[in-house]
Amino acid sequence: MTTKNEPWIMLALAGAALGCATARPAESPSDRAPSDGAALQRPDEGAETGVGPSSETPAELVVRSTSGPRLERAALIRAVIARNPDVATRRHAWQAARQRSRGAGVWEDPMLAYSFAPLSIGAERFGQTVELSQKLPWPGKLGSETAAAERDAEWMKKDIRISELDLALAASLAYDDYWLFERSLDVNATHKGLLGEIQQSSEAQYSVGMGSLSEPLAVEVEITRLEEQALALRSERDVAVSRLNVLLHRAPETKLPPPPEQRQADLTVPASSNELQRRALGQSPELERVGAKVRAAEAEVKAAERQAYPDVTVMASYSTMWADPEHRLMLGVEAPIPLQRAERTSRVESARAKVAEARSETSHTAALVRADIDQARRQVIESIERVKLYDGRLLPAAKNQVAAARTDYVAGKTELAMAIAAERNLREIELGRLAAIAELWRRRARLDRALGRLPFDAEKGGAK
Template sequence: MYNKIFLWWLRPGIVMACLAFGWHTVMAAPVDDGFNREPQLTSARLVDAVLNRNPDIPAMQAAWEAAQARIEQAGALNDPMMSYAFAPQTAGASGMDFGQKLSISQHLPWPGKRELRGDAARFESEAAHEGIEQTRLKLTEAAKSAFADWYFVHAAIRVNAINKSLLQEFRNNAEIKYSAGRASKQDALRAEVEVALLEHRDIVLERRRREVLAVLNTLLQRQPDAPLPPPSNLPDTGVLPAVAELRTAVLEVHPELRALAARLQASRQQVALAEREFYPDFRLAAEYNSLWMRDEQRFTVGVGINIPLPGKHRAAKDEAQAILMGLDLTRQARMSEIMGEVQQAYDRVRESEHVLSLYQNRLLPLAEENLAAARSDYEAGRGNFLDMIGAEKNLMQAQLQLEQARTDHHRRLAALERTVGGPQALQGIQSWGIKQ
């Protein structure tokens, strides 16, 4: 019966989560990088380490810093232009001054263009920063999901060891009763078969432990077989706020929506800038030309303008407006999709809460009571060995299902945190009231 639990659990989901971030080149980690000194690995410690070591975040931070640097560039004036020329044949000519010309000019855009370019660059920088937060959320969910698997495999190993010890005790009792002529040899053989199956389960679980270890070390940028301490208990969780509150909060805090809002603002600035391009820019110039005979004519100042051609500027405005409309529609669509994702993630957490409570408060106590009754009947000669073995299997299944429920609850809560835009939407609330 409990084989279904392992077959369901051995799924490629967590491996695909790591592949989503890319199998970066893993450098050889030091023998002692802090983990070897820790008795247990906690979920918070793992998340911090993953966020600190993942190369995607520094790369995105560098891109954000580059976007910030473009703000000043976008709003700055063009560099002044300076030119110099001379008449070679006047050099050294008798009775003639050396002929030369020096000019300097400065391009000045129509008022408001510089501010609009700077604002557009600033909003693009904000969008790049929100991209960092999106990556952090995805990495946090992947780390918490991997920690949940690390917890479950150790819990399954522990449950397997407890039940193997219990079956060995059953086998010894059956052998004693068989020697005394109060039981058949078949009882001892059944117990021996069950013990052998659990010993094989140890091998399967150890292989699965190494697989999860490789996933964790990939997230941590370590060698895949580098040792990690056993997991602590899954962290306590809090009471979920109402789903309507989460749907309201997600519109304010979700980094993807904030990034789209920033890009929308940048696009509005581009539309306004395209409208300003119908107005000319100016060029102020000053020139000294010694080729003029009279001193009063040698120094000149002037102003020039470009003549905007309406055709290309109208096309540029149409392009900017189309981009703005597309971004607005994309943001509206993502708002609806994310609110739907929040509802689905919320319902999954509620379901896992119910399953956890069911196994913890009802099914596990019933399985323990059933085994105790079957064992008492067998020892008193009122029951058969097969009933006791069946009760033990039911207990093991309930124990594994309880650990699986705890694991699923932790993983689904991590998915909900990522969906609503971070744990801040779930903080400041009471505990679940469910014992871990």
């Protein structure tokens, strides 16, 4: 016979199911993923990347950086980082990993089951059963799963920084090429004018019978060679512009403002190799990434060890198919018998192997960082000495040689070939000096990259 309390008991079981569904472990503020607005503003990414927060959209940043009278390297790098889709892809992957970490530490939904005896319909006692069950994870299991997921998101965040630094270095190197070819074209034009003056002098001397016809023709050949060189330089400049536009995610043929006319070479010698290595070991994003992978692997070991402990399922049911009312309400518990331990053991051993792999990668990465720092520093010092050699000896001597050769030629003391050779020597030295300055900036950018810094920091003094 159905008792008058049965509807209330079934309602209580249904209410308990709803209560289990809504009751979840408290979520800490650090576990909450950012809202869409917060993700767009990225208030914490300025400190992480070194670029700094900006209220401008990527498109606005590109327009501002490429619409001025001169193309500045720092603004260009910021625009490349903001515009390039690779950084955005890695940022979305990191945010997806953060969202996965939120779902890693929650209880499973409770199970509510209902059944009835169809042949009892219309009978004096209608047979029906309501059952509610909830799986209770072993203490600490959900926390270890959450920690493992959070550590995975942590090393994925380091990938964003690495991608930004690689893009910044690529943009900086292309910018240095752009500057070098533009300034080389200026040198080419200057020497073309200088050869024009020499050609006028040779024609004047030939007209008064003091020279031969071969002299103005020799100058014409040299001028033609300069025009050929200018063609190659313009082609190289256009290639550099195309590389920059690709990094800005624009059409390769899009025009860019010219680079600055003058760039002073920073001749400050970097700090000692040991000091730079010490800095790099403390801030290298590659080391931070492998360190995060070690922590992720260690968290995975703890999670795998916790998985060996059984979850317990508690249940409550009420059935009207028992004649005695005291037998209708049932409480129970269910737990697996851990007979098959091979899978659990292999999971733990696999996680421990990942820890060993990550720690080995840490040692290898640290050795690579040290080697990169030492090599980059040596190359910077070499470039500094080369620029000093150009400025202190080669360039002054070449200018004096040209002045003396022109004076002697006008005075009839030397042949035109000597003046042309002196001019060619000065041109090669001026072009070599520009190449040495550009290479010094490239090597400083590579040193900054090895230190985990953005290349435009070199504009403020570089790696000192």
